[in-house]
Amino acid sequence: MGTLKQLRTQVGIVGAGPAGLTLARLLERQGVDAVVLEDRSRDYVEHRIRAGVLEQGSVDLLVEAGVAERMKREGAVHEGIELQFAGERHRIALSELTGGHSIVVYGQTEVVKDLINARISSGGPLLFDVDDVHLSDIASDAPKVTFRHGGEAFELSCDIVAGCDGYHGPCRAAVPQGALRSYERDYPFAWLGILAAVAPSNDELVYAHHESGFALLSMRTPQLSRLYVQCRPNDDLANWPDERIWEQLQLRLGLPGWNLAEGLVLEKGITPMRSLVYEPMQHGSLYLAGDACHIVPPTGAKGLNLALHDVKVLAEAVVEFYRSRSRKWLEGYSERCLRRVWRAEHFSWWMTSMLHRPADGNEFEIKLQLAQLRYIVSSLAAATSLAENYVGLPTV
Ligand code: APR
Numbered sequence: 573m574g575t576l577k578q579l580r581t582q583v584g585i586v587g588a589g590p591a592g593l594t595l596a597r598l599l600e601r602q603g604v605d606a607v608v609l610e611d612r613s614r615d616y617v618e619h620r621i622r623a624g625v626l627e628q629g630s631v632d633l634l635v636e637a638g639v640a641e642r643m644k645r646e647g648a649v650h651e652g653i654e655l656q657f658a659g660e661r662h663r664i665a666l667s668e669l670t671g672g673h674s675i676v677v678y679g680q681t682e683v684v685k686d687l688i689n690a691r692i693s694s695g696g697p698l699l700f701d702v703d704d705v706h707l708s709d710i711a712s713d714a715p716k717v718t719f720r721h722g723g724e725a726f727e728l729s730c731d732i733v734a735g736c737d738g739y740h741g742p743c744r745a746a747v748p749q750g751a752l753r754s755y756e757r758d759y760p761f762a763w764l765g766i767l768a769a770v771a772p773s774n775d776e777l778v779y780a781h782h783e784s785g786f787a788l789l790s791m792r793t794p795q796l797s798r799l800y801v802q803c804r805p806n807d808d809l810a811n812w813p814d815e816r817i818w819e820q821l822q823l824r825l826g827l828p829g830w831n832l833a834e835g836l837v838l839e840k841g842i843t844p845m846r847s848l849v850y851e852p853m854q855h856g857s858l859y860l861a862g863d864a865c866h867i868v869p870p871t872g873a874k875g876l877n878l879a880l881h882d883v884k885v886l887a888e889a890v891v892e893f894y895r896s897r898s899r900k901w902l903e904g905y906s907e908r909c910l911r912r913v914w915r916a917e918h919f920s921w922w923m924t925s926m927l928h929r930p931a932d933g934n935e936f937e938i939k940l941q942l943a944q945l946r947y948i949v950s951s952l953a954a955a956t957s958l959a960e961n962y963v964g965l966p967t968v
């Protein structure tokens with residue numbers, strides 16, 4: 573064991589996903605120093621395929637952070653989505669129903685690439701391939717993060733640690749047993765997602781309820797489709813050769829007179845579905861953000877948007893702390909985030925429950941799903957409720 577090299581920063585950020593990178597960027601713009609530590613390689617982080625729907629508030633935040641140039645050029649503004657059930661498609665006019673709000677379809681992977689480029693151009697510390705990240709003294713106001721990088725061991729002294737290290741990261745695990753409470757719901761299904769080299773067959777996203785299971789048509793670019801089918805939670809990719817995926821997509825999304833164009837499958841993966849919240853989102857000098865403290869099922873695409881909202885609130889609190897030396901804003905962090913977190917938890921659970929085939933095929937539940945879907949497409953009030961949640965509700 574060599575000597576521990578000493579480093580110092582104001583905010584130690586663990587994890588270079590959207591939460592950690594956006595936080596670093598927002599702090600940098602306000603003159604607060606941070607060091608970002610990521611255990612994966614840059615290449616890995618930049619090629620991990622994730623969701624791709626940005627709420628208006630997320631778009632505004634990326635603009636404010638000065639990382640929206642490519643998103644403005646390449647992202648696609650969507651003013652509606654479609655719901656399909658009982659062999660019919662119905663449009664939910666998001667913008668008309670929400671006083672002009674819309675969403676932008678732009679891959680989380682692309683957001684991450686833009687944030688990494690911005691961080692590297694500004695010269696802010698961002699270390700990939702770090703090992704053995706360990707937190708200590710988080711109960712004090714001088715927390716430390718030790719880690720290994722390039723064969724050397726470091727100790728980073730901070731004022732604040734931001735745990736932006738996703739569900740499996742070490743930050744939440746550093747909180748003493750019993751200090752956090754978890755609230756959880758598992759679902760008896762998962763999504764099998766593909767990225768396919770084919771122009772999207774529809775201009776807007778299609779969420780389909782079908783007796784064979786849920787399917788979703790989404791997109792990344794004019795040449796790239798992103799498609800999902802409901803599968804079993806412990807399903808194996810080996811059970812899903814490309815032909816079976818296309819057959820199920822055709823079946824679940826198909827309509828007379830409409831054709832789903834097929835193309836080369838570039839990427840394939842299974843996304844588990846769960847709802848999970850840890851409260852509070854802070855302990856001592858450690859502040860958790862994004863997937864490190866809450867998970868939503870992907871129906872409704874809230875994960876990335878929640879992560880961005882957390883770090884917006886956290887950045888404001890940190891800046892206020894350095895300006896006033898008062899911890900008041902930091903103390904209110906968790907409470908301010910959790911209201912929005914729980915609203916998104918409810919929406920994601922509701923969309924998920926309404927659209928997926930129940931595992932036991934319970935006919936009563938299926939009748940309820942169809943009744944709710946019919947209500948949404950026939951009641952202005954119900955459609956407006958879905959739309960305002962989908963585009964994102966105001967901050968508080
Ligand atoms: N040390 C350093 N970094 C770590 C460690 C560790 N021990 N463990 C995990 N990480 C990194 C991961 O490799 C990842 O890059 O933390 C990062 C966490 O990023 P994300 O998982 O993307 O989470 P977050 O930034 O909160 O963004 C949430 O990601 O999972 C999706 O649906 C979710 O869209 C949402 C978004």
Ligand code: PHB
Binds near residue numbers: 873
């Ligand atoms: C995606 O494009 O990956 C996507 C879109 C909408 C969702 C989930 C995922 O609800």
